[in-house]
Amino acid sequence: EAGVAQSPRYKIIEKRQSVAFWCNPISGHATLYWYQQILGQGPKLLIQFQNNGVVDDSQLPKDRFSAERLKGVDSTLKIQPAKLEDSAVYLCASRTEGVGNTIYFGEGSWLTVV
Amino acid sequence: AQSVTQLDSQVPVFEEAPVELRCNYSSSVSVYLFWYVQYPNQGLQLLLKYLSGSTLVKGINGFEAEFNKSQTSFHLRKPSVHISDTAEYFCAVIGRDNFNKFYFGSGTKLNVKP
Numbered sequence: 001e002a003g004v005a006q007s008p009r010y011k012i013i014e015k016r017q018s019v020a021f022w023c024n025p026i027s028g029h030a031t032l033y034w035y036q037q038i039l040g041q042g043p044k045l046l047i048q049f050q051n052n053g054v055v056d057d058s059q060l061p062k063d064r065f066s067a068e069r070l071k072g073v074d075s076t077l078k079i080q081p082a083k084l085e086d087s088a089v090y091l092c093a094s095r096t097e098g099v100g101n102t103i104y105f106g107e108g109s110w111l112t113v114v
Numbered sequence: 115a116q117s118v119t120q121l122d123s124q125v126p127v128f129e130e131a132p133v134e135l136r137c138n139y140s141s142s143v144s145v146y147l148f149w150y151v152q153y154p155n156q157g158l159q160l161l162l163k164y165l166s167g168s169t170l171v172k173g174i175n176g177f178e179a180e181f182n183k184s185q186t187s188f189h190l191r192k193p194s195v196h197i198s199d200t201a202e203y204f205c206a207v208i209g210r211d212n213f214n215k216f217y218f219g220s221g222t223k224l225n226v227k228p
Contacts, residue, residue, distance in 0.1 A: 004157075033216075042118075042204055042218035043158070056215070091157055102148070103216055105157035 002026065004106035006092050012112045018080035021109040024073070025094030031055075033103065034067055034077050035091040043091055049075065082113045116141040116207045120219035128227050129197055135190040135222045137179075137205030147188040148206040149179055152221075158204060164188065175199065200226045 005024040013019050025032050030051050035043035046065065047057040051072035060067070064083070069075040079086055089108040095101050121136040139145060146165050150158040162173025169181040179190045188205060205219040 040123075040221075042120075042220045044218075045216070093158075102160050102163065105150075105159070107155075107157040110155075 004092055004094055004104055006090075006106035006109050008109060009107065010110045010112075012114060013082055015084055015113050016081040018078065019082060019111060020076055020078045021090050021092075021111075023075045023077070023092030023106060025075075025092070026104055029094035029096050029104075030072070031095045031097070032069055032075050033091075033093040033095075034075070035093065037089040037091055037108070039088070046077070046090075079111075082111075084113050087111055087113045116145060116209045116215070116217045118205050118207050118217055118219035120203075120205055120222050122222050123220070124223045124225065126225045126227060127195055130194050132193050133191065133195050133199075133224065135203050135205075135224065137188045137190065137219060139186050139188065139205075139207045141186075141207065141209055144210045146208045146210065147179075147181060148208075148216075149173065149177070149188070149190050150204045150206060150218075151175075152202045152204065154201070161190070161203070195224070195226045197226050197228060199224060 007022050032049045034046045037043045046060045047067045048055040049069040052069050067077045089110050091108045092106045093103045095103045117140045119138045127133045148163045149161040151161050152158050162171045164171045164181045172178045177192050202221045202223050204221050208216050
């Protein structure tokens, strides 16, 4: 079974530039998450999709971050304009429906803003 | 809502020694509990999970954890660690009232020395 795919793996941009990350979840997984993991911290949920609808985006900085999941499969997370404090790993994850079902993570997209 | 506290940010240990990584949670409802491992430059991988039944849960790579409801803890243990266990470990909780919200601790870095 293929895992959660993310790209690009690494990105370096200057502040005020824009960047986009792509995620393809495990086939059949209805729920998709984007987490931000700053060095030395645990993952923080940015946005959660159920199929192509947003379930929770309460911690997404909407003035600069946006995300979409058209057709309920793959998803894109965009940052525009980027700030230095956006330097982090952006983790995409997915899970199936069901009690206690596991979240599966991609390998992450590492962003450095200089 | 739930929260997770990992009491140790770093744990150094010698190879073949036992280790315990501590995790405490807070919740007003019953919970499911998870441990994830993150190797350098990789995403998070599930080690084990507690959903119900026996409070002692065995996972991959020789790890186990014990759910203690009275102490609201879910400590991770391994009787003999290897160099390859060097990684960061995250405890996570999900409340039985909302199966979609995962909360992660801040992580514990396990450093196994030869």
